[in-house]
Amino acid sequence: MTPSQLKILPHNALTKIFAGNSTVRTVILGGEAFPINFIKRYHINHEFINFYNVYGVTEVSCWASCYRIDWKETRVEIGEPLLGTKFNVSETGELLIGGSRRCFINGKLSAAWFPTGDIVELTELGKIYWCDRFDDQQKINGINVSLSGLARKAEEYDGIQSALALRREQSILLFVHIKNSATIQTNLCEKLAIGLPMIVILVDNWPMTRNGKVDRQKLVEIFEQKNLVFTMEDLSKLFEYLKISLEINQEMTFKDLGLDSLRATELTLKTEHLLKQRNFPLLQYLLSDTGTVAGFLDALDFNQNMPGRNIIHIREIRIRPIENSVNVELLWEYDLGKCIDATPIVENGSIFLGSHSGRFVSLSLDGTKEWEVQFDDRIEATACYQNGIIAVGCYDGYLYFLDEKNGHLIWKFATGNVIKSSPVLIDAGNKCLFGSYDKCLYLVDIKNQMMLWKIVCDGSILSSPMLVGTIVLCATLRGEFLSVEL
Secondary structure, X not given: OOHHHHHOOOHHHHHHHHOOOOOOXXXXXXXXXXXXXXXXXXXXXXXXXXXXXXXXXXXEEEEEEEEEOOOOOOOOEOOEEOOOEEEEEOOOOEEEEEEOOOOEEOOEEOOOOEEEEEEEEEOOOOOEEEEEEHHHEEEEOOEEEEHHHHHHHHOOOOOEEEEEEEEEOOEEXXXXXXXXXXXXOOOHHHHHOOOOOEEEEEOOOOOEXXXXXXXXXXXXXHHHHHHOOOOHHHHHHHHHHOOOOOOOOOOOEOOOOOOOHHHHHHHHHHHHHHEOOOOOOHHHHHHOOOOEHHHXXXXXXXXXXXXXXXXXXXXOOOOOOOOOOOOOOOOOOOOOOOOOOOOOEEEOOEEEEEOOOOEEEEEEOOOXXXXXXXXXXXXXXXXXXXXOEEEEEOOOOEEEEEEOOOOOEEEEEEXXXXXXXXXXXXXOOOEEEEEOOOOEEEEXXXXXXXXXEEEEOOOOOOOOOEEEOOEEEEEOOOOOEEEEEO
């Protein structure tokens, strides 16, 4: 199991297991950092129960090493590589996994050494200790911070069962799970002393993904539900916490009220979604010599971003089965190697479709292959067609334009990240609108093979843009809705 799955077990159950008062004799943990401090809080009967730390990545044989825990040591190594597996540490401290067997992935021979994204320490004795993830190393306002290291430091304090840190804009969200009878220390932020704005969010239970790891997206939703301001009542409670009176202090500046940069950033984080103008420099305003409470209130619109604002009227309908109404018969099937998320498009008697294998095909209506193209990475987006041109995005960051008749490449346009957005061909197939995970909305000229413009958004784009007259409508994963003149 993963450490996250272990941590959600009831306290009484963990006490019973670790004391050897159950049938459990071996506990194997992997997929996350080994929770040695968490386990040491319980009495461990070493005569009856053994713990193992397993390490690996899904892309390379899943588990690559195994280590039996020695409770006399203060650190846990990842152990010796399993049969057929080799470890190497790069100059940057990243752990690389290799071995005697190599595989073809999407038609390409895999590299001799696979980069894991994990930072490790290699000792003179050859022991390897996991330290951090590269993507957990963040630089915020010029300060380097390790999110996983911050969570481990928080877990050292009394009452905190487990913790996880996430970055949100220029602040840190620290989620903590406390013991049943414990109360969290009110000065936790000061004790951690990272010099950055940090909000502590209590969680009753860790939300889990199907892979047994903490669901970070769910945690963000928990934060938004518990901390974002949506009403004047919410704002009054927040101001009360900041020791500011909405009735008395409206004409005073935040500087005169003693609002420091950390509290100003926290206030920004909890209210910026209410701004009438998205580009309003709220943090700078709060820290300026002229930023007043009244001016802050005037910049907000409490009629937007209201949860549950739209009312859906529902009436009960009784559903009755209709027996033998339709006889379904499989006429043909075609194997594209991996799962298909895209919707097939049908044009001029041909079916166009791609899959996660990177294969994109044209099939006749009877299932006969007309042509096939192999891309370098996955295809998730639905393709589009206009005037003999097919446009489809790929995980390699390119948008491809193909000839309907033979699949020959007309042009490909590079973006900064994967493309999951379904493109929209316009102007008789001469131009194309689409979004990318690089947080940009694009308009490109296929005929002249050039970019006409791009709009930088707040979030990645998964949805397909919509053209209404000369207005382009598009939504991002950050909840931003754009209206752009073509």
